[in-house]
Structure formats: C-alpha cells, structure tokens
Amino acid sequence: MKNYSCIYCKDTGYIDVPDNEAAYDREYDRLDNMGQFTGEECHERALKHSGSHKEPCPYCNKK
Numbered sequence: 001m002k003n004y005s006c007i008y009c010k011d012t013g014y015i016d017v018p019d020n021e022a023a024y025d026r027e028y029d030r031l032d033n034m035g036q037f038t039g040e041e042c043h044e045r046a047l048k049h050s051g052s053h054k055e056p057c058p059y060c061n062k063k
Contacts, residue, residue: 006060013060019051 009015018024028046031037037045 006057008059009057011060013057014054015057015059016047016052017055018047019053021050024050 004011024046027049028042031042031045032039
C-alpha cells in the first residue's frame with residue numbers, strides 16, 4: 001500500500017465528485033450493505049454508477 005500525503009486525491013491534486021449525489025449515496029449504501037467491498041471499492045463503483053467529474057482537491061490544494 002502506497003503512502004499518500006493527501007488521502008483524498010491520492011496526490012493528484014483533483015478529486016472525483018459525483019454528478020448525482022443522491023444516486024451516488026444510494027449506490028454506495030447498497031454496495032456497503034453487501035459487506036463484500038471495501039470503502040474505497042464502494043466509492044469507485046458508486047462514482048461509476050452515478051457519473052463524476054474532477055474538481056481541484058480542497059484538502060491539499062496541489063496545482
């Protein structure tokens with residue numbers, strides 16, 4: 001496992017933000033309730049389901 005200085009953007013300077021927050025929340029909860037995926041896997045799959053776009057990371061402010 002790699003150590004990142006920013007765990008939110010994994011040192012890329014950008015985070016993925018869901019296009020549809022309600023659809024993301026429903027899908028994340030559905031996947032999480034199955035109990036077979038990690039939190040990161042649930043996040044990635046829910047983003048894929050709901051659609052996403054990139055925004056600058058508000059936590060590390062990398063340029």
